[in-house]
Amino acid sequence: MNKRAEIMVGMAAGMLWGLALLWVAGQYVTLPVFALMPTIMTAFLLPGLFMLLVIGRLAQRRYFDDTIIDGQPFAPASGAAIDQRVLTNTTEQLVLALAIWPAAAVLLAGQGPGVIATLGIGFVIARLLFWVGYHVSPPLRAFGFAATFYPTILVALWALARLAFGGG
Numbered sequence: 001m002n003k004r005a006e007i008m009v010g011m012a013a014g015m016l017w018g019l020a021l022l023w024v025a026g027q028y029v030t031l032p033v034f035a036l037m038p039t040i041m042t043a044f045l046l047p048g049l050f051m052l053l054v055i056g057r058l059a060q061r062r063y064f065d066d067t068i069i070d071g072q073p074f075a076p077a078s079g080a081a082i083d084q085r086v087l088t089n090t091t092e093q094l095v096l097a098l099a100i101w102p103a104a105a106v107l108l109a110g111q112g113p114g115v116i117a118t119l120g121i122g123f124v125i126a127r128l129l130f131w132v133g134y135h136v137s138p139p140l141r142a143f144g145f146a147a148t149f150y151p152t153i154l155v156a157l158w159a160l161a162r163l164a165f166g167g168g
Helices: 001-030 033-042 046-062 077-105 109-136 138-165
Strands: none
Touching: 001 109, 033 077, 033 109, 033 138, 046 077, 046 109, 077 109, 077 138, 109 138
């Protein structure tokens, strides 16, 4: 299988992950409506801890490697360069989530707290798979990318549909 085919399979699997994640959240994860604001405020804790982990790993790499200890660029394709790309992409994904998830949680009314809590957990799982996949073989990162990206897109579409048409 060529790289594009591997990436396409990973992206399709990530879309299925996103659909399943939101279906489970909508069907089975119920939190009280009064928990909406606390949930919005804490749903990003696990994604933030993931970022802390990657930042810590990069700091550890710099500290123990004399060739990069003074802030030199990472060698292309090195473990540190991959970790830096994971951090950059995670920052992009988290900014997107911060722009969409809170509004989606409000627009999804009674389902919002459970959905956003599930998204936070799913985000961390997907990011870990992205990070590991990137280190094993760059095309394997496709699933982790898609499994982070598509749930955010899907919850935005769900919330906009709820806004436009009402109902579930």
